[in-house]
Amino acid sequence: MNLAASVIEASRVGLTFQTADGPVHALKDVDLTIGQGDFVSFIGPSGCGKTTLLRAIAALETPTAGRLSVNGMTPDAARKARAYGYVFQAPGLYPWRTIAGNISLPLEIMGFQRADRKQRIQRVLDLVDLAGFGGKFPWQLSGGMQQRASIARALAFDADILLMDEPFGALDEIVRDRLNEALLALWAKTGKTIGFVTHSIPEAVYLSTRIVVMSPRPGRITRIIESPLPRERPLDIRDTPEFIALAHEVREGLREGHSYD
Numbered sequence: 001m002n003l004a005a006s007v008i009e010a011s012r013v014g015l016t017f018q019t020a021d022g023p024v025h026a027l028k029d030v031d032l033t034i035g036q037g038d039f040v041s042f043i044g045p046s047g048c049g050k051t052t053l054l055r056a057i058a059a060l061e062t063p064t065a066g067r068l069s070v071n072g073m074t075p076d077a078a079r080k081a082r083a084y085g086y087v088f089q090a091p092g093l094y095p096w097r098t099i100a101g102n103i104s105l106p107l108e109i110m111g112f113q114r115a116d117r118k119q120r121i122q123r124v125l126d127l128v129d130l131a132g133f134g135g136k137f138p139w140q141l142s143g144g145m146q147q148r149a150s151i152a153r154a155l156a157f158d159a160d161i162l163l164m165d166e167p168f169g170a171l172d173e174i175v176r177d178r179l180n181e182a183l184l185a186l187w188a189k190t191g192k193t194i195g196f197v198t199h200s201i202p203e204a205v206y207l208s209t210r211i212v213v214m215s216p217r218p219g220r221i222t223r224i225i226e227s228p229l230p231r232e233r234p235l236d237i238r239d240t241p242e243f244i245a246l247a248h249e250v251r252e253g254l255r256e257g258h259s260y261d
Ligand SMILES: Nc1ncnc2c1ncn2[C@@H]1O[C@H](COP(=O)(O)OP(=O)(O)OP(=O)(O)O)[C@@H](O)[C@H]1O
Pocket: 017, 018, 019, 024, 025, 026, 044, 045, 046, 047, 048, 049, 050, 051, 052, 053, 219
């Protein structure tokens, strides 16, 4: 049971896109509570609505049914209160700006003063282990470092909630392992609430306190699995029977939803 204060609450949330080929039921009857400091992964096959759910939480899409609240507000009010940082699959850094310049951009738009910006940039570069790289341009960094820079950018204005849409999907496995470890360390250090979309069962099991298994047509939640793993997780936890049993449970959940038919 989750005793933490709830940050995100979805009640019978539905989202139907009207397309030229007819309605697409991207989400249907989604019920979910995410508590303060939870690390929640969304897993399921293409088209099950993972991204749509994350975007709805971030007020980038509007549900067509049900109720969705963030910190007790509408998602749009929460966005205006700077409740979220959002990390996309591609780092999306501007090539003509340095790493520090990229991190600075949203802060400039939000009206943070120069001295404050400088401090914040330094702090988040430290957090993602990129101290000393602020003056480099994106193309001078590896893919994994660029993705860390984009996480730093999402952290810079101190949002309590970090929403991440397959942030490591395009990276090779070794880099991904390292970033998964770094993300857990960052989560432990900052206590943020994290919503994380992935296609990878081991990644979901390694990172999450809770795994939300989804299924398409219509996009819905088929199983919510609470992780019994401790919060502190060295990479080799993946070889333990508890980890393997949990991965099995997720796989069963995916099969149950006939997700890969
Ligand atoms: N703007 C849109 N207009 C119309 N249909 C959309 C739109 N965005 C998403 N969809 C449809 O909604 C459904 C859910 O899409 P969504 O991107 O949320 O799935 P996903 O689980 O994140 O998939 P993937 O793993 O491929 O990113 C899909 O059928 C998709 O084609």
